[in-house]
Every structure is written in C-alpha cells, then in structure tokens.
Amino acid sequence: MKTLFKTFFEKIISRLRFVKSLRFRIFLIIIVVGYVPTLIMRYGILQNYENRAVSLRTAEVETQAKILANHLAVNNYLQNTNSDTINAELLQLSTLYDGRVLVMDQNFVAVKDTYGISEGKTIISEEVIKCFKGKSSSNYDSNNHYIEITTPITLTTEVGGEVSVGQVAETENQTIGVMLISVSTDNINTNIQVLDEKAQTLQLLMMLLVIGLSWVASRVLMKPFDKVTSAIGEVRDGFESEISDVPDYEETEHIIVAFNEVLKRMKILDESRQEFVSNVSHELKTPLTSMKVLADSLNAQDNVPIELYQEFMLDIADEIDRESKIINDLLSLVKMDKTSADLNVEAVDINKMIESILKRLKPIADQKDIDLIFESVRDVTAEIDEVKLTLAISNLVENGIKYNREHGYVKVRLDADHQFFTIQVEDNGIGIPEESIEHIFERFYRVDKSHSKKIGGTGLGLAITRNAILMHRGAIKVDSEPDNGTTFSVKIPLTYALK
Numbered sequence: 001m002k003t004l005f006k007t008f009f010e011k012i013i014s015r016l017r018f019v020k021s022l023r024f025r026i027f028l029i030i031i032v033v034g035y036v037p038t039l040i041m042r043y044g045i046l047q048n049y050e051n052r053a054v055s056l057r058t059a060e061v062e063t064q065a066k067i068l069a070n071h072l073a074v075n076n077y078l079q080n081t082n083s084d085t086i087n088a089e090l091l092q093l094s095t096l097y098d099g100r101v102l103v104m105d106q107n108f109v110a111v112k113d114t115y116g117i118s119e120g121k122t123i124i125s126e127e128v129i130k131c132f133k134g135k136s137s138s139n140y141d142s143n144n145h146y147i148e149i150t151t152p153i154t155l156t157t158e159v160g161g162e163v164s165v166g167q168v169a170e171t172e173n174q175t176i177g178v179m180l181i182s183v184s185t186d187n188i189n190t191n192i193q194v195l196d197e198k199a200q201t202l203q204l205l206m207m208l209l210v211i212g213l214s215w216v217a218s219r220v221l222m223k224p225f226d227k228v229t230s231a232i233g234e235v236r237d238g239f240e241s242e243i244s245d246v247p248d249y250e251e252t253e254h255i256i257v258a259f260n261e262v263l264k265r266m267k268i269l270d271e272s273r274q275e276f277v278s279n280v281s282h283e284l285k286t287p288l289t290s291m292k293v294l295a296d297s298l299n300a301q302d303n304v305p306i307e308l309y310q311e312f313m314l315d316i317a318d319e320i321d322r323e324s325k326i327i328n329d330l331l332s333l334v335k336m337d338k339t340s341a342d343l344n345v346e347a348v349d350i351n352k353m354i355e356s357i358l359k360r361l362k363p364i365a366d367q368k369d370i371d372l373i374f375e376s377v378r379d380v381t382a383e384i385d386e387v388k389l390t391l392a393i394s395n396l397v398e399n400g401i402k403y404n405r406e407h408g409y410v411k412v413r414l415d416a417d418h419q420f421f422t423i424q425v426e427d428n429g430i431g432i433p434e435e436s437i438e439h440i441f442e443r444f445y446r447v448d449k450s451h452s453k454k455i456g457g458t459g460l461g462l463a464i465t466r467n468a469i470l471m472h473r474g475a476i477k478v479d480s481e482p483d484n485g486t487t488f489s490v491k492i493p494l495t496y497a498l499k
C-alpha cells in the first residue's frame with residue numbers, strides 16, 4: 001500500500017516537472033499578459049459606462065426637479081397641495097423615471113408623496129437638512145440601483161423700499177421646502193448586464209486565441225534551445241567535433257561558445273591524460289625491458305661464470321630500484337595533483353625544515369664534494385604542509401646536486417617579507433639550455449635523457465615540486481645559464497588562506 005502511494009506520488013511529481021520548464025513559463029506569461037488587459041478593459045469599460053449613464057441621468061432629473069421646484073414655489077404648493085397641474089407634473093416625473101417624489105415643508109413634514117404613504121409624516125435626513133441650508137445633493141446607491149436627489153424649493157422675494165426706474169431691485173432667496181426624489185437605475189443596470197455578457201463572450205474568445213498563440217509561441221521560442229540540446233547530445237560521445245551550426249539566439253550562441261570552450265579544454269585534458277598514460281607505460285616498461293634482456297642473455301648461455309651472474313644480477317637490482325623510484329614519484333605526483341583542501345596545514349619553522357633537508361642530502365652531496373650552504377636572512381615560521389613542501393624543496397636541492405660538477409655548491413637562501421617567504425636554491429652546475437627551460441616542469445621531461453637516467457632522474461621531480469607549491473598558492477620560477485648554474489626561486493604566502 002505504502003509503495004503504491006509512493007509510486008503514485010512519484011508519478012504525479014514527474015508529471016508536474018513540466019511546471020519547471022521554460023516552455024511552460026513562457027506559455028503562462030503570454031497567457032497572463034494577454035488575458036489581464038482584457039479583464040481590465042472589460043471592467044474599465046463597464047465602470048465607465050455606469051458612471052457616465054448615472055451622471056447623465058442625475059443631471060436630467062436635477063434639471064427637471066429645478067423647474068418643478070420653481071413651479072411649486074410660485075404656486076404656493078406647500079400651503080395648498082390641491083393643484084391638479086402640479087400634482088400631475090409630480091406624478092409625471094415619478095413615472096417617467098420609475099421613482100418617487102417627496103415634497104417637504106420647513107417643518108420636515110412630507111406634504112406630498114407620489115407613493116402616497118408618507119404624507120403628513122416628518123422625515124429628517126442629513127441630505128434634507130443640508131438642502132434647507134441651500135445645498136442640493138445627489139447620491140447614487142449602486143447596490144440598490146437608485147439615485148437620490150434633493151432640490152431646494154426656493155422663494156425669491158424683493159427686499160427694501162420702492163424701486164425707482166432704472167434701479168435693480170434687491171432680492172432674497174428663502175428655502176421654503178425640499179424635494180426629495182429617488183429614481184431607479186434599473187434600466188442602466190440591465191444595459192450593463194447585456195454589455196457584460198457580450199464582453200464575457202469576447203473575452204472568452206480572446207482567451208482561446210491567447211492560449212493558442214502562447215502554445216505556438218512557447219514551442220517556437222524554445223526551438224533553438226532544443227537544437228542546442230540535441231547538438232550537445234550529438235557531441236557527447238566524442239570531443240572531436242565542435243558545434244559549428246550556431247542557433248538563432250544570442251543566448252544560445254553564448255551557450256554554444258561556452259560549450260565549445262569546455263570541449264576544447266576537455267580535449268586538451270584528454271590528450272594530456274593519454275600522453276601521460278603512454279609516458280608512464282613507456283617509463284615503467286624501460287626497466288622491465290632491460291631486466292628481460294639481462295635475464296635472457298644469461299639464460300641463453302650455458303655454463304655462465306658466477307661472476308657474470310653476479311654482475312647481471314646487480315644490474316637487474318638497479319633496474320628494480322629505478323622501477324620503484326618511478327612508481328614512488330608517480331604516487332607523489334598523484335598526491336600533489338589533488339586540491340588544496342588536502343593540505344595538512346600547520347605552523348612550521350621553515351629554517352628548521354631546510355636544515356633537516358640539507359642534513360639528509362649531505363651524504364649524496366659529499367659523494368661529489370658539493371658544498372651545501374644555507375643562508376637565512378631571518379627566522380621564518382609559516383603555515384604550510386610540511387611533508388609536501390619538504391618533498392618540493394628536497395627535489396630542488398637534489399637537482400642542484402645531481403646536475404652539478406665535482407666540488408660545486410648548492411646554496412639555499414631563505415627570506416621573508418610581511419606577506420610571503422622566499423626560498424632560493426642556487427647551484428653552479430651544468431645549467432639548463434634556454435629552449436628547455438619552458439619544459440622542465442612537464443611530467444617526464446628531461447633535458448638529457450641518457451645523463452638524467454644515469455643519475456637516477458625520472459623527469460617527475462620538478463612536476464611534483466611545482467604542484468606542491470601551487471597547492472600552497474605559491475609560485476616558482478627558474479633562472480639558468482648553461483655551464484654556469486641554475487637558480488630556482490619559490491615564493492609562498494606566510495599564512496594559508498582558504499579560498
């Protein structure tokens with residue numbers, strides 16, 4: 001049961017994955033962008049229509065009400081509501097606009113109600129009070145669909161004494177009553193409903209159109225990306241061919257350019273890996289071939305003297321030593337190829353470290369009567385991986401001894417500023433030809449293969465050294481003059497900073 005649920009949910013989630021796709025998002029955006037304006041337009045137009053229709057209706061009724069109020073005042077209707085003509089006019093107004101007219105006197109008593117139910121009753125409302133102060137008003141109640149209008153009934157009387165010819169009489173306006181008219185807006189609302197229905201149909205049509213368009217657009221817009229994916233898919237199996245058919249967009253062009261760049265780097269890496277493997281196999285095979293030749297030649301002869309056996313066996317032992325040195329160097333190189341995170345960093349007394357390196361190498365130097373000199377400008381303590389840096393500096397000193405003449409020297413100089421410490425390993429040996437300088441840090445590179453082999457070189461020492469120094473975020477450079485000597489300069493930060 002549980003697994004059934006799980007697979008069911010997994011299925012749903014895998015179905016919903018399309019929500020994450022750019023295609024779906026483009027589709028959705030176009031729908032929203034296409035649909036929202038139609039929605040705004042629909043409500044905007046309807047609202048506008050309603051406002052305009054209501055204000056027209058209000059103005060119309062207000063004009064009629066003003067004329068009627070004038071009639072009421074002139075005919076003294078508030079005192080005598082029996083005037084048939086005025087009653088007919090009031091009735092006409094209320095039927096015309098499907099509404100009700102209330103006429104009130106100064107005491108807020110309804111003297112006339114076209115509905116005939118509130119006559120004689122006192123009606124006090126905010127609007128009526130305001131109207132008595134001379135402020136007519138109109139209010140639209142959109143929920144109950146009516147407009148309420150108040151109009152003052154004003155009597156104009158002349159003030160002052162006799163008025164001579166050519167003089168304008170002074171008049172005074174007195175509000176003697178109020179007309180309260182409410183008219184229905186049902187027909188406006190019916191119009192709005194009809195309009196809304198039409199708008200909805202149009203909106204639905206537009207929605208269908210927008211969905212169709214966005215579906216097509218999302219497919220068309222995504223095509224270049226599909227092209228990129230399939231082009232990358234074709235390249236995946238081999239790094240041989242780059243993608244040259246650049247698709248339509250600048251963005252996809254950038255992807256292709258970046259991809260080709262990665263491809264190029266992978267190609268270089270692959271080539272260097274292949275070269276490395278073939279170099280390693282070659283280097284490992286050489287001692288084995290020598291051993292095989294030595295053993296075969298012994299086996300091919302009868303009655304071999306014991307001295308020859310011993311001589312050949314010594315040679316075979318030398319080859320075994322060489323083989324194991326190559327393997328050891330390869331292992332060190334692999335260790336140094338890792339990232340800086342593998343460093344075992346601690347504060348190390350560099351002076352002591354160099355002294356112990358020189359002490360260890362002294363017996364080898366003595367064989368050629370080579371002087372090992374240590375010049376320390378100051379005491380240096382730095383955050384380093386002691387094992388790895390010892391190996392790196394040992395290699396440099398060993399090279400200084402190996403590629404030197406009898407009675408030569410190897411000088412190690414240590415100095416530091418506030419940021420870096422520097423170690424210089426200088427010898428007065430055979431030097432390095434100019435054209436070889438750029439290659440000496442390559443794996444298995446040796447300037448003079450036969451000489452290097454004779455003195456036990458594998459061509460891996462400097463590659464190991466360089467990697468160890470780079471792991472410490474340091475730098476190494478070399479100055480050399482053939483026949484005069486070589487100086488390696490190493491510069492490493494005093495404190496190790498994690499990136």
Ligand code: ADP
Nearest residue numbers: 399400403431440446447457458459460461462
């Ligand atoms: P190897 O194991 O052959 O010494 P390295 O990587 O240590 O390999 O050095 C590469 C080559 O650089 C050496 O074979 C040698 O020809 C040259 N080289 C290195 N150090 C020195 C030096 N101090 N003086 C002269 N040549 C050197």
